[in-house]
Amino acid sequence: MATSVQQKIRERGFLDGQFLIAMPSMFDANFARTVIFVCAHSEDGAMGFVLNRPQRLTFPDVLLHLQLLDPDEAIRLPSAAREFQIQAGGPVETGRGFVLHSDDYLSDSSIPVSDDICLTATLDIVKAISRGEGPIKATMLLGYAGWGPGQLENEISSNGWLTCPAREELIFSRDLDEKYDRALAMMGISSAMLSSDAGHA
Template sequence: MPFSSLAKNRERSYLDGQLLIAMPGMADGNFVRSVVYICAHSQAGAMGFIINRPQSLTFADVLLHLEMIDRADAIMLPEHARDFPIQSGGPVEVGRGFVLHTDDYLSDSSIPVSDDISLTATLDIVRAISDGRGPRRATMLLGYAGWGPGQLEHEIANNGWLNCPATEDIIFDRALEGKYERALALMGVTPAMLSADAGHA
């Protein structure tokens, strides 16, 4: 599902706001040991963000790239902006930035994902974060994960993913190392309990 379709498909489905946790048999190298937060799921497909992949860029790098600050200003950024987390959100449109955030910040371009999580992909939220006017909790993701019609359902049916309700703490947890195990723990599962083979009775 292309990101541009997200705003048009606002009828929530059962996977919206859910976590997908990759099973050990995941064949796609982009998603091995990944935790994905699903933002939209419909008959047209699905889109979401990997939330446990580090990104070498900093928030200052992003501001410089967008020409919102110059290099001299970069070292003067307040601590909240210097430390603002940037992650690799997925293999689609990797040059594009998205901010997943709590709903205490909303602009005309913000898209509600769940009752308390929203998505904004415009410069206004980047400015707000750099000025200290941003949401209580947020992370920027470069790129996203997308699936065509029926593709994600097929992958789940074939034991590619587990899914469970997301928590704010997991979404915005900055400790990416071990997030896979912590996401499984939400379901009472450990990696040792998982089988790479689909179990069909």
């Protein structure tokens, strides 16, 4: 993991542990109808992970790419490892993998991002998952979403995002297609209620 990313995560901000839910006015196609889990927010910027974008790669694909697995060994992986979900975490550093996970797994490189959720971006957790020894709840994300100083605040004030406290069950849900509507429902909102002009007189 890049040092700058680690530094951002260590600095707790008021949006840490929050969901960002894209409004219809979101102009960036990368983030249309997305739900993002904010891992770090400070005066230097923010970073988080898109939670509802699929990734074509499978976990065995990742192990093969990292040379942690021979092609003929894939069939011997524990079923939980073969089916472990990989998602597209955002448009920044899309070749880099991050694992969001429950706090029952911790290594020297694990970073707490909320009371119950940790982030690990080193090979130790990948190896543990491949052996069936990883955290109870986890998802791997390739890439992340990042904002410069003041950028996210401006997008929120410009009606680009709704914010609400994150919920663990939504972070780790495997049903990506339902996450956007479920996140809105947490706020008592349906997507039909939203319009690109919401919040403006």
